[in-house]
Amino acid sequence: MVLRGKFIVIEGPDGAGKTTQSKLLSQFLHSKGIKYLYTREPGGTKTGDKIRDILLNPESKISNMAECLLYASARAQLVNEIIQPALNEGTWVIADRYLHSSIVYQGMGLDLGIDIVEDINKIATTGLMPDVTFLIDLDTNTSLGRINRSKDRIESRGEVYFRKVREGYLNLAEKYGMIKIDGNKSVEEISLELIKNIPLK
Numbered sequence: 001m002v003l004r005g006k007f008i009v010i011e012g013p014d015g016a017g018k019t020t021q022s023k024l025l026s027q028f029l030h031s032k033g034i035k036y037l038y039t040r041e042p043g044g045t046k047t048g049d050k051i052r053d054i055l056l057n058p059e060s061k062i063s064n065m066a067e068c069l070l071y072a073s074a075r076a077q078l079v080n081e082i083i084q085p086a087l088n089e090g091t092w093v094i095a096d097r098y099l100h101s102s103i104v105y106q107g108m109g110l111d112l113g114i115d116i117v118e119d120i121n122k123i124a125t126t127g128l129m130p131d132v133t134f135l136i137d138l139d140t141n142t143s144l145g146r147i148n149r150s151k152d153r154i155e156s157r158g159e160v161y162f163r164k165v166r167e168g169y170l171n172l173a174e175k176y177g178m179i180k181i182d183g184n185k186s187v188e189e190i191s192l193e194l195i196k197n198i199p200l201k
């Protein structure tokens with residue numbers, strides 16, 4: 001019997017350092033001889049990348065519920081096509097964002113409500129939940145200050161929205177057993193904290 005791969009999710013506001021840490025964690029798993037793959041949301045499949053273009057394009061006109069459902073659709077495709085098959089064959093998955101992002105950005109940030117976003121995502125993911133979830137927490141001024149490219153549709157929402165996002169993550173952390181990490185620490189320190197909490201056994 002093949003041992004199921006571990007499913008690791010890295011969450012946090014835009015600019016918190018998720019992509020940087022995903023890369024370092026990938027290197028760590030590689031050094032341990034663990035087969036892994038990296039996914040980022042929205043996207044990670046051909047269909048998901050098309051949905052990503054719609055979602056992030058500042059020209060798109062999308063209602064709040066349509067936005068929530070589009071993120072969930074991209075996620076459903078990612079779970080079905082990539083994540084679940086990988087875990088089944090023993091490959092680990094490092095996911096740069098998962099359903100927690102929808103609960104926070106759409107459920108709390110857009111006031112759609114936590115319950116409905118949870119329900120939609122339970123269906124979209126067939127209930128697949130991570131083995132470990134990290135929350136890289138960072139104050140809004142610092143995280144927004146780290147984004148030095150042109151802003152996409154979500155990033156253009158401004159400071160008030162992103163304060164709700166940050167608070168949302170902090171409020172959700174306990175319910176979802178997220179391991180909270182201070183995003184103000186150095187890249188190396190954060191990486192060590194992640195590695196310390198990786199279930200190698």
Ligand SMILES: Nc1ncnc2c1ncn2[C@@H]1O[C@H](COP(=O)(O)OP(=O)(O)O)[C@@H](O)[C@H]1O
Pocket residue numbers: 012013014015016017018019020021146147183184185186187190
């Ligand atoms: N711990 C850190 N301290 C300072 N700068 C960081 C840290 N982690 C990441 N950065 C920088 O912040 C920016 C956003 O990082 P990134 O990993 O892309 O964040 P995210 O994926 O969460 O949006 C990048 O320029 C990156 O080099």
Ligand SMILES: Cc1cn([C@H]2C[C@H](O)[C@@H](COP(=O)(O)OP(=O)(O)O)O2)c(=O)[nH]c1=O
Pocket residue numbers: 012013014015018019040041042071097098099100101102103105106154155
């Ligand atoms: C996965 C997901 C992302 N998002 C947002 C967060 C980001 O602003 C955007 C994804 O952009 P991306 O550039 O990949 O994220 P980051 O800036 O963190 O590296 O989509 C949601 O609003 N809901 C979701 O469910």
